[in-house]
Amino acid sequence: MVLEIPAPSARRGALRSRGIRTLRELPPRRPQPPAPEDSPVRWERMDLDRYEVILEGATVGYIDVVGAVFVALEGTRYARAVEVLQTLDFASAVRAISPRSH
Known part of the structure; x- marks a missing residue:
């Protein structure tokens, strides 16, 4: 019995390169600045990748x-x-959690 491994298709290669290009276009993530002093909604950075919304x-x-x-x-x-x-937008994430504040 002979098993053949299918050759990678051109379509799969095109999808991969398009996916990599799309990932490079995403905005880099940096720590968010604190909420404005007069804002009823606050957020605190709990860890490298988590904020608590208050x-x-x-x-x-x-x-x-x-x-x-x-x-x-x-x-x-x-x-x-x-x-x-x-979402890709931090402010939208805050509004989704605390819509009464905006």
Whole structure:
């Protein structure tokens, strides 16, 4: 019995190069600046890739940084928080967790 390994197709190579090019176009992630002093919503960096979002002194959610994506999680405890949005914009992630504040 002879097993043949199929040659890589041109289409697969084109998809891979397009995917790599797209990843390079994503914005780099840097730590977010603190919230404005007069803002009712605050965020604190908990770790390299996680922010805690606080509204009027109470935790309302978290934002995880996964590559170039901000994942908004709504809930008072991280272990029970529910994902509500994936976005490339930090402000959108904050609004998704605390819409009453904007």
